[in-house]
Amino acid sequence: MDRFFERVAQRVSSWAGRPPAFILAATIIVIWGITGPLFHYSDTWQLVINTGTTIVTFLMVFLIQNAQNRDASAIQAKLDELIRAHEPARNDFIGVEHLTQLELEKIKAVLEKECGDDATHHQSIARLISRL
Numbered sequence: 001m002d003r004f005f006e007r008v009a010q011r012v013s014s015w016a017g018r019p020p021a022f023i024l025a026a027t028i029i030v031i032w033g034i035t036g037p038l039f040h041y042s043d044t045w046q047l048v049i050n051t052g053t054t055i056v057t058f059l060m061v062f063l064i065q066n067a068q069n070r071d072a073s074a075i076q077a078k079l080d081e082l083i084r085a086h087e088p089a090r091n092d093f094i095g096v097e098h099l100t101q102l103e104l105e106k107i108k109a110v111l112e113k114e115c116g117d118d119a120t121h122h123q124s125i126a127r128l129i130s131r132l
Contacts, residue, residue: 009066016060028052 015021032049039045076097083089096104 006066006070009063010070013063013067016063 029049032045036045080094083094084091096107099107
């Protein structure tokens with residue numbers, strides 16, 4: 001079931017990000033708008049577009065989240081491999097994405113402290129900004 005969902009999610013999210021999907025959505029809205037006078041702008045006429053957009057939005061949330069989860073996992077795997085392959089790098093950082101936010105903040109504070117005092121940070125940031 002997971003594999004089926006992943007295949008469908010990947011195909012739909014890939015298609016939804018292309019121009020034909022936008023053109024289809026815009027065409028539906030234009031047709032809906034043109035038919036307004038025909039249906040006297042009735043509550044049912046409005047309900048059709050509201051229901052349709054709500055359903056599409058609800059389903060797209062899951063597809064987008066699936067795509068983001070896959071992308072994040074792939075990037076994390078690539079970063080882990082770079083850490084593993086680079087000899088001076090600390091392998092302790094592999095898997096830190098599984099820590100809590102509080103634990104990550106503590107690690108960040110320790111790393112910033114290891115990099116030098118605040119004056120050094122401000123000088124580094126100023127040099128970086130001056131290059132832009």
